[in-house]
Amino acid sequence: DQQVKQNSPSLSVQEGRISILNCDYTNSMFDYFLWYKKYPAEGPTFLISISSIKDKNEDGRFTVFLNKSAKHLSLHIVPSQPGDSAVYFCAASARGGSEKLVFGKGTKLTVNP
């Protein structure tokens, strides 16, 4: 049973446009959500997070939105740059982030120049 789902394996956008990556979860105990970015031959690196007490968190070009009623979160990248091309993983945990992370399968983002 997949508790964190990223239903789009890939996404392609033009440089300068918005990239929107989506993530759904099923476990209502999740209260902390993270996005990781992964380049080939490297480990995942933390990008941005949000706790369930918020519905939006921004960091520069990256914004994460959380819709608790729909059990859905999204990552917006504006404007998209070719260097953003990577695999993005959504992850979730419970108990204030102290529980282990559950990862989605990832979405490969390609930003075309």
Added chain:
Amino acid sequence: DADVTQTPRNRITKTGKRIMLECSQTKGHDRMYWYRQDPGLGLQLIYYSFDVKDINKGEISDGYSVSRQAQAKFSLSLESAIPNQTALYFCATSDGDISYNEQFFGPGTRLTVL
């Protein structure tokens, strides 16, 4: 210097061989994790440890064992490697004293079992 290091970075071995992957961290974190990544399957948790005397199974622990030799070291062993254990393996750490904190990943070990 990298905060989380993994050795070896690449390894090719044969079916039935015993192999150990090692992870070291200089972040001072108490929590350490081993993940496996297969194409299209994301990251799956193999084992995790919240402190030196604590070892827990993850989603896919069968065929693997771990040892937490010290706060900074967490090793993963395949007692008798099989081809379907060919994958990318990642070690990660986190600070258990902080709520709402992220995990920090090592660069990964690419393991091929022939």
